[in-house]
Amino acid sequence: MAKKPVTSRSGRFLKLAGMTASVATEYAGQKARGLFRTVDDEGAKSESYTRMASQIADTLGEMKGAVMKVGQIASQTQDFLPKEFSDALEKLQKEAPPMPFEVILEQVESELGKPVSELFEYLQETPYASASIGQVHRARMHDGTDVIVKVQYPGVDESCDSDLKQLRMALKLGGLLKMPKESVDLLFGEIRERLKEELDYENEAQNLKIFGEFHKDQPWVIIPKVIDSHSTRRVLTLELVEGDHISKVTPDRYSQETLNLIGHRIFTIMADQLFRFQCIHGDPHAGNFAYRPDGTIVMYDFGCVKKLKPEIVEAYRKALISALEEDYSSLDQHLIDLGARVGSQPAIDEAYYAMWRDILIVPFVDDEPYDFAEADIHKQVAAKTSTVFKYLDSFKPPVESIFIDRMIAGHYWMLKRLGVQAAFKTELEKYLQS
Template sequence: MAKKPVTTRKGRFFKLAGMTASVAGQYAGQRARRFLGREEDEAARSENYTRMAGQIADTLGELKGAVMKVGQIASQTQDFLPKEFSDALQKLQKEAPPMPFDVIVEQVERELGKPLGEAFEYLQEKPYAAASIGQVHRARLHSGEDVIVKVQYPGVDESCDSDLRQLRTALKLGGLLKMPKESVDQLFGEIRERLHEELDYENEARNIKLFRDFHKDDENVLIPGVIDSHSGRRVLTLELVEGDHISQVTPEHYDQDTVNAIGTRIFATMADQLFRFHCIHGDPHAGNFAFRPDGTLIMYDFGCVKKLKPEIVEAYRKALIAALDEDYEALDRHLIDLGARVESQPAVDEAYYAMWRDILIKPFSTDAPYNFAESEIHKHVAAKTTTVFKYLDYFKPPVESIFIDRLIAGHYWMMKRLGVHAAFGPELQRYLNHSG
């Protein structure tokens, strides 16, 4: 029998408080053992972390909402939690047990102000998809049009701030945050701001209209339109626009030329949003995209959108140009403008910048097609992460551009999973040559 969902703020608080107490107790036990001279070996420490991580991931998955979304972001960024936690939180990207249907029906009727049968000819009971802050159901309007209905889980928006405070406390008391307090404040502040936007489906409806307008001249990029008459703050009804999930993009239905064309389209869409529109789709994981054998790219879920200041985009553009040109003095300056480098610290050793440039430049270094399927950039990055500690005081999480990094990482993994072969160097150069 499925557990009754926790939808009240009080219930969520106690659930998170219990998790926090347990994690803090386990961490205190580890500290006590070290104090008594019983130093854990690496395997034992990893096992403890894995146990704590599993407990946190299970609780976040059950509660959904803000805390689950933070877990998903943490699993993608992998730079402020131990590896065992990033690994455990990865499952939050894939697993989101559905909310009972009667809870969904109540939410729809409350938000639309009418009985379900009056609003829809039918609403399919089995979810089309379940995510962190809501789930999606297929439905049909009385006009006969097939649609999808995105329904926010009850209680998620009211408890967002208290959820985030509890999660932060759990991570802190568990000895898991590897960043200075100021950086943690900035990071959680940015996440909180994006979450409040994402919890407002009326805001998402505006974002969808904005991005449909951005891409209106590209017939190969589809974004489902909003059905305003059946949408509100916690319910969003959209046109049904279907395509294949990334796992269905197989050689039987997609030849290499089509995959390469899709990859080129993904890159151009990302670069347009960053360099031309100054507004990016901030949640670029595989579940938010679909594909068709004619090369069409379909984009979903515009709850998490980051509008970028022109000066941030310009600093980012100049930093990329400097890196490509191996002008590390200029790169250092532009990273300060970007808010990624602590200005009061002396210049960073050029060899350090050169090391990262040589790893990250590979897809853009020649005019020959780069094989993303065989790319090991992520492995090379992981192998060099220990070098970060040497310059820990020189850099800080660039809050303004953290979603740019997330955008690029998400698209890299899609290119890799799709198996794209493409030369993006000349394409990138065209974007960098035109400012604003």
């Protein structure tokens, strides 16, 4: 049976404060043990990190809300936290345990102002999906329309600021933040801004309509329509649009040709949003996409949308061109323009840029199809992360473009899981020249 959730601000604060105290104690113990070692014991430090990370991940997963969302972002951002922490948080990417149905019913009736029986022919008790800040249930309107109802967990929006403050304190006291204060301020500021938008379902409804309009000439992209009469700031009702989760995309129903077509369409969606629309779907994980054997792609969850500044898109475009042309002095300047490189620090060794370029650019340098199923770019990146420490003072998290990086990484994993074989060189060049 699901636990009664902690929804009051004071209750959430106490829960997080307990987690913070536990993490701080573990860190202090780790420091004290270190005083008696003649050699730094990396194994013991890793075990200590793992214990702290598990404590934090367990608490965030139980509480849901803003802190769980930050945990999901942190697990994808390798330069944000130690590897042990990212590993522990990976479970937050999976399905969250559901909220009790009576809590969902109360929230729906409170928001829409009528008994559920008047609002819907039925509202299914078993969740269709559950996530960090809301839960989705299937339902049917009285006119027979099948819909899904996205219900925000009670209390998460009011507690957003205090949750983030407490989580940041826990990470700081646990010695888990690996960035200067200024960078942490910027990063948490960006996360807070995106979360505030994501907690506003009226904002998401608007995003769904905007993206629906943007992709209207691409019939192979389906974005669910909003049922305005049954939607508010904390309840969002959408037409039911179904497709296969990536785990159901199997060779008996999807040929390699279809997978490749889907791969090209995923690239087109991503590039159009970045370069043409300058507004991106900022949460591209497997649960937010579905597929059909005719090559159709269904996109869900438009709570996290990042509107990009034109100068950031232009700097990103120029950085890509410079990388492709191996013009590393220009690349250095464009990274400064992006806010990724500290301009007051000396220029970076071109060999360092060349190393990363040769790893990341592989799917875009050849006219021959690249086999994403065999892709190991993520492993090559992980193997080189230690080189970052040499230039720690020269780089900072590119706050304005962090969601672009997140979008690209999310799409890389989808292409890999789908087993796409495609050459994107010509397509990328078309977008870079425009």
